[in-house]
Amino acid sequence: MSEAIQSECGGGPSRILIYGRGFFLLLLFLVAGQLIERALSLPVPGNVLGMILMALALLCGLVRLESVKPCADLLLRHLGFFFVPAGVGLIQHLHIIAAEWVPILVGTLLSTVAVLWLGGGTTALLMRRKGRE
Template identity: 35%
Template structure:
């Protein structure tokens, strides 16, 4: 029964996120699942809900995460002809975005390390 209560909490927060997403869809397009995750994060940080109230179901979801990628993989297979016709653009996009992510990650790590060293010296 504990798992069902935790699932109800997660689904409730997701539903609220979907509702908020539908309200703001005219202004900005943010998926309801993302809004729900932000709401869950804020609620956990502000101790509105405790980690124990979502611990078991979140562990279950994390342990079985590979199952959630099956529909995306099937969709890729059904779209193979579109992928083939745009392969150069896709490879260039993947390469450029990978370089940008690595560059930004390096900058963030350097900033965080310098802040950590600055705190040690004080």
């Protein structure tokens, strides 16, 4: 067992089982989402469908938050590690980015403005509704 896992899990078998159960549940919902995506040929990525299924299972009480929280917290603490493959992919396709930087920049700026505008509008709407109640 690696030192990183031992330090995160405290070295005890019961802690490792807690993390293992959470990891299994997260993988189960990921695979379920991917299977649904492939079976129905949906335009939504399987990992997003898996997250939606996990959220529904948590809301309905099919999965207890305590079952996945330790593993999810561990993964979130080391989130930067998961950006390494994306960074490597960007470097591998740098020639495409160099050739298409203007549309990429325009798309990034427009989508950022759209998200800020929609987020701000939604927040303002919800605050007005809350003020009326």
